Amino acid sequence: MTEFDRRIDRRGTYSAKWDKYQGRDVLPFWLADMDFVAPQFLLDALAARVGHGILGYTRTPEPLVSAFCEWLQRNYGWQVAEEWLVWIPGVVPGLNLAAMAAAEPGGAVLIPTPIYHPFLSAPGNAGQRLIKAPMQRDGRRWVMDWDLMEAAADRSTRLLMIANPQNPTGRVFAAAELEALANFAERRDLLICADEIHCSILLERQARHIPIASLHPSVAERSISLYASTKAYNVPGLSCAVAVIPNADLRRRFRQASRDLTPFIGPLAYAASTAAFNDQSGWLERLLDYLRGNHRLVRDAAGKRMTPVEGTYLAWLDVRDLGLQDPAAHFEAHGVGLSDGADFAGPGFLRFNFGCPQALLKEGLARLAAGVAAAL
Ligand SMILES: Cc1ncc(COP(=O)(O)O)c(C=O)c1O
Numbered sequence: 001m002t003e004f005d006r007r008i009d010r011r012g013t014y015s016a017k018w019d020k021y022q023g024r025d026v027l028p029f030w031l032a033d034m035d036f037v038a039p040q041f042l043l044d045a046l047a048a049r050v051g052h053g054i055l056g057y058t059r060t061p062e063p064l065v066s067a068f069c070e071w072l073q074r075n076y077g078w079q080v081a082e083e084w085l086v087w088i089p090g091v092v093p094g095l096n097l098a099a100m101a102a103a104e105p106g107g108a109v110l111i112p113t114p115i116y117h118p119f120l121s122a123p124g125n126a127g128q129r130l131i132k133a134p135m136q137r138d139g140r141r142w143v144m145d146w147d148l149m150e151a152a153a154d155r156s157t158r159l160l161m162i163a164n165p166q167n168p169t170g171r172v173f174a175a176a177e178l179e180a181l182a183n184f185a186e187r188r189d190l191l192i193c194a195d196e197i198h199c200s201i202l203l204e205r206q207a208r209h210i211p212i213a214s215l216h217p218s219v220a221e222r223s224i225s226l227y228a229s230t231k232a233y234n235v236p237g238l239s240c241a242v243a244v245i246p247n248a249d250l251r252r253r254f255r256q257a258s259r260d261l262t263p264f265i266g267p268l269a270y271a272a273s274t275a276a277f278n279d280q281s282g283w284l285e286r287l288l289d290y291l292r293g294n295h296r297l298v299r300d301a302a303g304k305r306m307t308p309v310e311g312t313y314l315a316w317l318d319v320r321d322l323g324l325q326d327p328a329a330h331f332e333a334h335g336v337g338l339s340d341g342a343d344f345a346g347p348g349f350l351r352f353n354f355g356c357p358q359a360l361l362k363e364g365l366a367r368l369a370a371g372v373a374a375a376l
Contacts, residue, residue, distance in 0.1 A: 004036050004290040007357050021337050027364045028337040032167070032314060034234045034355030038272075039283040042233055045275035046268055058267040060087045067277035068227070068242060075200075078214035084246045086254055089265045090239040091197045092118045093258070094226040095161065097243070098193035099126035100257035101224070101250060102159040109159045110152060110190070112144055114316070114346030116167040119195075123159075131157060132345055135169065140307050142169040142316075144177065146184075153188055160190045164212065165198040165311030168344050168351045172207040172310040175215075182212060182219045191250065192223045197241070200232035200284060203292050204310040213244065220246040224254065229276035230269075232284060234355075240269035294354040294361055301365040302352075313355035316341075320348035322375040334371035336364050 010018045017031040037043075049055075065082050072078045088094050099109055099122040109123035113132045123130040133152045136145045162181065165172045173181070185192050192212060199209040213223035228241035245251040291313050298315050299306060305318045317338075324330045327350055328340035341349030352368075354361055 002286070002290060004287065005357050005359070006037070007359060008035065008037065010035065021332075026332050026335050026337045027360065027367065029353045029356070029364050030337050030339045030351070032231070032312075032353055032355075033236050034313065034353075035357060035360065036234055036287070036355065038234050039279070039281065041279065041281060041283075042235065042272055042275045045271045049267055049271040055267050057264045058270055060265070061270055061274060064270055064274040064277065067274055071277040072211070072227075072244075076209065076211050076214055078211050080244055080246070084244050084251065086243045086245060086251060086258070087265055088241050088243060088258065089262055089269070091195055091226045091228050091241045093262050094224070094241055094243050095119060095122045095193065095195060096125050097254050097257045097262070098161070098191075098224045098226075099123050099128055099159065101253040102126075102191045102193070103128050104158055106156055107158040108154065108156045109161055110149070110157050111161045112149070114168055114341060114344040114349065115161075116163055116195075117343045119161055119163070120345060122161070128158070129156065134345070137307065142166070142171050142307060144181070146180070149184065153184075153190070157188065157190060159193060160185050161193045161195070162212070163195040163198070165196075165201065165209070167198060167312055168314055168316045168339070168341070168346065168349075169307065170203075170309030170312050170314060170316060172202060172204065172209060175210055178210055178212045178215060182215050185222060186218065190222070192219070193226070194223060195226045197226065197228050197231050198312045199227070200229075201288065201291070201313060202311045203288065203295050203313075204308065207310040209311070213246070217246075222247065222250075224250065229273050232287070233272070233276040233279075235272045235276075238266070238269040238272045240265050240273045291355065294356075294358060297358065297361055297365060298352060298354050301369060313353060315352040315354060316346070317350045317352055318348065319350055319372075319375075322372065324375055330375060331368065331371045334374065335367040336371060 017028045103126045108129040110131045135142045213220040225244040230236045339351035
């Protein structure tokens with residue numbers, strides 16, 4: 001029994017993940033938060049901040065800025081200047097602000113798909129056209145389809161948006177793949193927005209996260225890189241994120257887009273993020289080991305319907321062979337709540353969040369198997 005085996009009833013907390021199926025016998029494996037308590041040191045930091053008693057509008061704490069810069073340096077060997085950082089209340093706002101900062105009249109945004117669904121709305125929200133470039137399955141991995149990427153990008157394309165680690169395919173792009181993306185962006189003179197929120201959640205032992213902007217100063221100059229500690233430390237309800245934007249003009253446009261639009265980041269979100277970026281307690285390594293065990297269970301159950309998850313706690317299941325009209329509804333009817341791939345521009349797929357205690361996961365996998373058997 002580990003700390004991650006504790007089953008905690010989240011009903012009554014207005015959990016978005018659990019309340020979707022309120023009153024129904026459906027176990028939720030959809031929305032990307034985990035059913036684990038956050039580490040004690042982080043809860044202590046929150047309690048200390050609450051203990052002060054006044055939770056007013058708060059400016060970015062200097063200890064957070066230095067903790068984040070040291071975290072980037074310690075983990076990825078990337079040295080960034082404090083003035084490159086723009087703190088924002090969430091990575092999703094960051095995706096939208098990046099699209100707004102890059103926007104030009106008649107401009108377009110290129111996005112390899114499938115992808116976390118807010119990416120798909122960001123270009124339209126910024127008055128830009130969305131160009132989807134479906135990735136392809138190459139044996140056991142999802143990879144860029146370079147012929148498609150080359151053909152899809154046109155003269156109006158201003159911005160390339162990626163997630164790395166990739167939600168929903170679980171890919172952690174290797175150095176060569178990131179270099180190819182960076183070369184492509186340089187050749188086409190595209191800005192890059194890289195959402196790296198899952199970078200601490202690496203399950204495959206050989207996988208190494210490389211911030212695309214750290215490849216070369218010329219790549220950094222055209223990049224907006226988005227980070228948050230909220231996923232790995234399971235406090236995504238405490239929205240706090242940061243955009244690293246080395247180019248001063250691009251940074252100015254990003255800041256301009258956010259003015260009077262995004263709210264202050266809350267003092268509790270700042271307290272949690274500061275504690276998380278300073279963490280070297282070993283909690284994260286224990287979490288990753290537990291998630292690796294969960295990943296094995298999902299892989300054993302899903303077989304060839306899934307590709308290995310290199311990073312994230314999200315499995316991307318290919319259920320096209322089942323010929324279901326509405327795969328998500330079919331599995332809900334069998335008691336498992338999954339994200340519908342169609343929302344990620346991947347119809348015929350389902351996304352399975354395995355960030356939960358193993359006992360719960362096993363119940364979910366048994367229901368998944370029953371759903372598959374019923375469809376065959
Ligand atoms: C790739 C990716 N980006 C962003 C987010 C959400 O970030 P935030 O809650 O900071 O807006 C998620 C949540 O699942 C995600 O998977």
